[in-house]
Amino acid sequence: xxxxxxxxxxxxxxxxxxxxxxxxxxxxxxxxxxxxxxxxxxxxxxxxxxxxxxxxxxxxxxxxxxxxxxxxxxxxxxxxxxxxxxxxxxxxxxxxxxxxxxxxxxxxxxxxxxxxxxxxxxxxxxxxxxxxxxxxxxxxxxxxxxxxxxxxxxxxxxxxxxxxxxxxxxxxxxxxxxxxxxxxxxxxxxxxxxxxxxxxxxxxxxxxxxxxxxxxxxxxxxxxxxxxxxxxxxxxxxxxxxxxxxxxxxxxxxxxxxxxxxxxxxxxxxxxxxxxxxxxxxxxxxxxxxxxxxxxxxxxxxxxxxxxxxxxxxxxxxxxxxxx
Numbered sequence: 474x475x476x477x478x479x480x481x482x483x484x485x486x487x488x489x490x491x492x493x494x495x496x497x498x499x500x501x502x503x504x505x506x507x508x509x510x511x512x513x514x515x516x517x518x519x520x521x522x523x524x525x526x527x528x529x530x531x532x533x534x535x536x537x538x539x540x541x542x543x544x545x546x547x548x549x550x551x552x553x554x555x556x557x558x559x560x561x562x563x564x565x566x567x568x569x570x571x572x573x574x575x576x577x578x579x580x581x582x583x584x585x586x587x588x589x590x591x592x593x594x595x596x597x598x599x600x601x602x603x604x605x606x607x608x609x610x611x612x613x614x615x616x617x618x619x620x621x622x623x624x625x626x627x628x629x630x631x632x633x634x635x636x637x638x639x640x641x642x643x644x645x646x647x648x649x650x651x652x653x654x655x656x657x658x659x660x661x662x663x664x665x666x667x668x669x670x671x672x673x674x675x676x677x678x679x680x681x682x683x684x685x686x687x688x689x690x691x692x693x694x695x696x697x698x699x700x701x702x703x704x705x706x707x708x709x710x711x712x713x714x715x716x717x718x719x720x721x722x723x724x725x726x727x728x729x730x731x732x733x734x735x736x737x738x739x740x741x742x743x744x745x746x747x748x749x750x751x752x753x754x755x756x757x758x759x760x761x762x763x764x765x766x767x768x769x770x771x772x773x774x775x776x777x778x779x780x781x782x783x784x785x786x787x788x789x790x791x792x793x794x795x796x797x
């Protein structure tokens with residue numbers, strides 16, 4: 474039984490990853506400060522193959538306790554997203570950089586074999602050629618503090634001594650959507666669908682800009698794919714996570730929602746400049762790891778419509794479904 478630590482395992486992506494790992498027979502420990510609560514993973518305390526450590530990735534002792542007996546680490550703990558990072562830039566740097574570096578250092582000292590870092594396609598910033606696709610070799614042009622911290626930590630990991638015990642792999646996640654035990658409605662696909670499913674008018678800014686999208690389940694599956702891949706193949710490697718056919722403009726996302734909610738009310742507001750605009754190629758992870766997505770944007774839209782229409786949530790507008 475492989476033993477895995479997931480930092481940030483009570484979060485939106487982490488809680489999905491933890492459950493998938495348990496389903497596949499891994500022993501899973503979570504290190505999380507529960508800044509958004511622990512409801513997403515509380516029932517896992519019934520599972521003998523699950524363990525939880527409440528702690529802070531900026532504290533060496535917490536990391537040492539959490540990594541005892543662990544073989545692989547999935548590092549997800551961070552302040553996530555541009556708006557959340559902008560609230561407190563110094564705290565963002567402290568957690569996303571200082572905490573992340575300490576997490577890797579302790580992992581290497583304690584003999585962790587694989588260290589998977591959840592990075593982001595936001596690292597690409599803005600495309601030079603509007604008709605082209607960026608890939609893992611493309612220039613990184615972060616335009617937000619969130620992406621800047623991701624790029625800097627990527628560079629830190631990839632510059633480590635190749636002889637280090639802990640072999641890093643960087644996964645540049647697409648913009649995430651979909652259902653999770655810790656639901657979020659401050660993500661484009663989820664937010665747009667929720668607003669329209671509730672009968673509100675949706676105001677869309679800058680409908681022409683591109684992003685790649687990937688379901689939270691598939692992003693989690695990519696982490697497991699690295700854990701199960703040949704050690705040498707993924708060591709000090711970088712992969713975009715998603716599918717090339719799942720690059721969307723906001724207009725295209727709205728079009729997909731309207732197919733399922735034909736009475737939706739939408740207002741578009743022209744915005745000619747957006748610092749982020751990128752289409753991403755995902756051939757590398759498919760060719761090297763055999764990774765393919767299992768869910769697409771229309772399915773994520775359908776899931777969210779059902780959650781709203783069937784009344785799964787008492788108040789979908791509750792602030793707890795947002796990162797700020």
